[in-house]
Amino acid sequence: MSAETISVRIGNQNISVPVFIDQETTLQIADMLNERLQVIENQSTRIDSHRFALLAAMHFACEWEGLKRQTSQETKELVKALSRISDSLQQIIESL
Secondary structure, three states, X not given: OOOOEEEEEEOOEEEEEEOOOOHHHHHHHHHHHHHHHHHHHHOOOXXXXXXXXXXXXXXXXXXXXXXXXXXXXXXXXXXXXXXXXXXXXXXXXXXX
């Protein structure tokens, strides 16, 4: 993140947040958060902004952890596939 900030509206609050990558990306992230907050609010029988924010944060944290695990697994599979390719190439070279 940069030292640059941008003003965004999240929920009913205008806040200044650090720019992530660029202003457009930061605004897209704020929009995703607002969409998530709206879903949580629509599922609730009472308004509790603090609780909604915590639920949204937890959702994004879980999603991030899931993506990290998926990336790790895909990386392991890629390394295995590259190893098999390397072994095959070595066999071809040795047979020449």
